[in-house]
Amino acid sequence: MLARNTYLVIDPDLKIALDVVRRKQAASKDERREFMKNPRAAIAEALGAAEEEAAASLFVETAQYSDRVLELGLWEPPALAWLTRKSGQWLPESFPIWVGSRQIAMTPDSITTLKQNCAAARQAGEADIEVQGERHSVDVVEQAVREAEALYGTFNPDRAQPPADAADNANQAGDPSAAPEDPASGDDxxxxxxxxxxxxxxxxxHPRRGARIARDLPHQALGATTPQPxxxxxxxxxxxxxxxxxxxxxxxxxxxxxxxxxxxxxxxxxxxxxxxxxxxxxxxxxxxxxxxxxxxxxxxxxxxxxxxxxxxxxxxxxxxxxxxxxxxxxxxxxxxxxxxxxxxxxxxxxxxxxxxxxxxxxxxxxxxxxxxxxxxxxxxxxxxxxxxxxxxxxxxxxxxxxxxxxxxxxxxxxxxxxxxxxxxxxxxxxxxxxxxxxxxxxxxxxxxxxxxxxxxxxxxxxxxxxxxxxxxLVGLPKKNVKKYPTPMPSIQSEAYDAAVAEARKGKGDPAGMLKVVHALRSISLHPTGAQNVDSYDAHSVRRWIAASARLSKTIELLHSIRSASEKAIVFIEDLEIQKTLAAAVPQLLGLSKPPDVINGGTPGKKRQAVVDRFQDGGKGFDLLLLSPRAAGVGLTITAANHVIHLSRWWNPAVEDQCNDRVYRIGQDREVTIHVPIARHPVFGDESFDHTLDDLLEIKRKLSRHMLAPPVQSNDVSRLFGAAIRGEQVQRPPN
Missing domain, CATH: 3.40.50.10810 (Tandem AAA-ATPase domain)
Structure with a gap:
């Protein structure tokens, strides 16, 4: 407000412009959006063609911005319909969502079931439903589903592609220091x-730049570090x-x-x-x-x-x-x-x-x-x-x-x-x-x-x-990659057989192939996931471990690493299996406490604190359980010299990022990368794990000689063809 006896004189041209703005404020939403995209045109029209110079004077062009900047306007993602979407992930084994104050792990299928249960409860007039053993109000569960869909995409089990950037978003879920990918989108x-x-x-x-100082290393700006050649x-x-x-x-x-x-x-x-x-x-x-x-x-x-x-x-x-x-x-x-x-x-x-x-x-x-x-x-x-x-x-x-x-x-x-x-x-x-x-x-x-x-x-x-x-790095210790084809136990091979039989009934369309690949991937990790196991009951835990070829081999490897008084990190994506394994490991390996875990729910500062404890833990056996995307970058864990991939991605860049937490400057011992492979007794080399391993090796070799994308348009069909139809995947050269 103006003080008493204070007057504001408005230029006539400015008054016309302000009148235009006032009218647009009362206009429809679509008209307001169009005006915001180009206010200069509407104001120039109101002033008349003869007043173009006056219209220009109402807008101040700042010299502060980059000359790439055009104007202020509404954010609208560019139309890229011609750009084929290739997902770097498949349907995640599981991802965290918050239901009330509790964080639980879900899969795309369980989210779909949850939505159906909410709809049924609404129709029956029920106020709450059960979610993983606890009762929650339908309102709370529906809100959790909406938030999950906003973060990971709308879940439709019949779609041909998984949620865009689902794993990257899952990486941040539960981390209060991380923000959604597009925090500023909307009408701003x-x-x-x-x-x-x-x-x-x-x-x-740019033209060539001239320097005022020598183009040499500024030794006076260095600390005690001596850079490598x-x-x-x-x-x-x-x-x-x-x-x-x-x-x-x-x-x-x-x-x-x-x-x-x-x-x-x-x-x-x-x-x-x-x-x-x-x-x-x-x-x-x-x-x-x-x-x-x-x-x-x-x-x-x-x-x-x-x-x-x-x-x-x-x-x-x-x-x-x-x-x-x-x-x-x-x-x-x-x-x-x-x-x-x-x-x-x-x-x-x-x-x-x-x-x-x-x-x-x-x-x-x-x-x-x-x-x-x-x-x-x-x-x-x-x-x-x-x-x-x-x-x-x-x-x-x-x-x-x-x-x-x-x-x-x-x-x-x-x-x-x-x-x-x-x-x-x-x-x-x-x-x-x-x-x-x-x-x-x-x-x-x-x-x-x-x-x-x-x-x-x-x-x-x-x-x-x-x-x-x-x-x-000539002086970097040797890196050994060891693969362990391990026979599937009967419960696992039977679940695999059932998935293959069901797949052969399908049409082989992209959506169906992706569902099959996801099913085979999950079964090859564990046929029942983390269900029906009491992680604090030794007999239940042993039975659960024995049902999975990969888990059995992983525990065997950890026993050997512990006997050698060395340290290991295990990468596992499925959050429920991660949680169950962490609780079960103390009794399986005779440890005094569960291993630390880093996943998408671990805040940034806590992640570094966990790594610091592990790095400074002195000699002797120790173990970390990590999610590939949450802990695959930005962490140095050279205290470990063993990496076990309990679950794998079809993008070799992600797996290599995980290995490089350990195999990097500062590592002074030989590093061993362990890859347990679940081998089906009949399908043999065409088992899902073998097929995926071949595909990853092909991609690695290609990327060393050219800038080849690690994800290709036919990846799903290649995995499907090998696992279901017995088609040969091109073997990488030796």
Whole structure:
């Protein structure tokens, strides 16, 4: 409100514009949405053609944003109907949902049953139903189902594809520090950008950059760390690509080669160069931004303390977790999303840490800052062009971008395009043409793509650096992979027979094949899951273990590892089996307490605390049970030298990420990867586990020679054909 005797004079043109806005506020929702997409056009029309200059003067174009940013508008995911969806997961064995205050594990089939039970209870006028032995109100159960469907997708047992990104979302379920993938979606206005999807709208090419300091390792910025030769080579490559004018680069080294350290060395050099260039204070100051999954941000702080001298990167601002509250501006009359965070605190910082979700939530504020470097750690988080996380990352304003990932292609070849479109927009062209050229998975085309990314460009270094541990770490201990074909007990083989017989009655359509593959996968782990077992009754536990070839072999292996006083980690996806095994292990192995477990319900800080206890546990046997997606990245567990894959994924990149928790820099003992394989007495080599193992080996060999997508369009049909029809899967060469 205006104070007494205070008058507000409104320009006539502005009054017309405000009248337009007022009318639109009272209009229908569709009309309001159309207006929000392009308010300038409606206001210009009201002012009349002769007043085009006046209309333009009502809109302030800020120079703060990247020139990739077009305007403010409603977020609408791009139409990508022509882009074939290839899921990197199959139907998960189980996933956690909350029913009231209790977290329980469910499968897609049990969710469907739960929905049917709720509907039946409603029809019968009943107020509550039983869920896994406890009574809950129908309202509470229906709410749990809705939340599960929002997180994992709508469950339909007859669909041809599993929920999109179900495992990634399950990875975060129950973790209060993790946010949904698209937290800022909805009707909020977002920064719209040139997308490069249907045509090349935006191409970024920098001139060569000049440095004010020597292009050498800044020894005075280092702590006690002596970088290894390949890490010095990585630092040198980063400096040369920056000098050559690349807008960004992809450091895609194999996991365990120290990508974080290489990036830190370069960031320390960049800060010294910024200071020497006179950009020490705002408004010329350009902070560094590091974007990473929540669980990895504390690791960045720890690694900087470990490897760099004090203040080598300057003042750090933590824009995540509880620290984010200090940066948020209270909403008031003058508040806007551009001012959601204290911009002064961001522009005054030397380096800033945030998450992908926080960046998306506050992208209009972050986009006002011009960063000297943005580092995207685990950059496959922005592999999908249809998410607000990706949109927000591409709207940021940076002089140089570093993408870090050991898996540049997680599901499909288009993942690589999306990552590169943030790093070096335009270098791989537009998405539609890229997909047409490389999406067919032609080996020759994929080899040429790899050459294009790894070859020098315009007399400068390549835009991508990718090295494998086997090529670099001469002193790394040997890694042994042992596979154990184990006969299925009769209860397991009979359940397998029944599933095969049922499958042969079907039509062999994609939806049916996926259901069969899921059934065979589950039975090959355990024919009854975690049902009918009392984990605290020794006889019940022994009977349960004996019903599964993989579980029997796993316990046998753990006895051997314990006898050798060594440590192991076991990867198991099914949460109920994970829980039951954790409770049963003490009596099976004679332990004083159950092993620690890390899964999607373990908060980020607790995960690191569990790992720290394991790492610092001294000599002797110890065991961790881990979920592949929840603990497959970002954790260093070199105290263990045994990895057991009790359950496996059909994406070899995921399995390799799991192995690399143990087999990485810092490991000083030989590592053994154990793979129990359930072998059917009749199907033999065509048993599901054998077929999956062959498929994974084929994919691994392909990915070493070309940028082949680890998930291919015919994976389900290949598994189905081998397991049901006895078709031969091409064996990998020796």
């Amino acid at each position: 206005l977002v920064l719209l950008i040139k997308t490069n999807i249907d045509g090349l709208d935006y191409e970024l090419v 390949h890490q010095l080579e990585g630092f040198d490559w980063l400096v040369k690509t920056w000098s050559a004018g690349w807008p960004g680069v992809l450091l895609a080294d194999d996991m365990g080669l120290g990508k974080t350290l290489q990036a830190l060395l370069f960031l320390a050099w960049i800060r010294r160069n910024e200071l020497a260039s006179g950009r020490a204070e705002p408004p010329t100051k350009r902070p560094i931004l590091i974007v990473a999954p929540t669980a990895l941000l504390t690791n960045w702080v720890a690694e900087s303390v470990r490897h760099l001298a004090q203040h080598a990167l300057g003042t750090c601002v933590e824009a995540f977790g509880s620290s984010l509250v200090k940066l948020k501006r209270p909403k008031g009359a003058q508040w806007s999303p551009e001012d959601a965070l204290e911009i002064g605190a961001l522009t005054s910082a030397d380096w800033i840490l945030t998450t992908y979700e926080t960046l998306a939530d506050n992208h209009r504020a972050f986009a006002r800052v011009f960063f000297s470097v943005i580092v995207f750690d685990e950059m496959q988080k922005v592999k999908s062009p249809g998410t607000i996380n990706t949109q927000s990352a591409k709207a940021m304003h940076a002089d140089f971008v570093i993408g870090l990932t050991g898996t540049p292609i997680e599901n499909r070849i288009e993942d690589l395009w999306c990552v590169m479109d943030r790093i070096a927009p335009g270098y791989l062209g537009d998405l539609k043409n890229f997909s047409a050229e490389y999406g067919g998975e032609d080996p020759a085309a994929l080899k040429m793509l790899k050459v294009r990314l790894e070859a020098p460009f315009r007399e400068g270094p390549a835009v991508m650096l990718r090295r494998m541990k086997e090529e670099i």
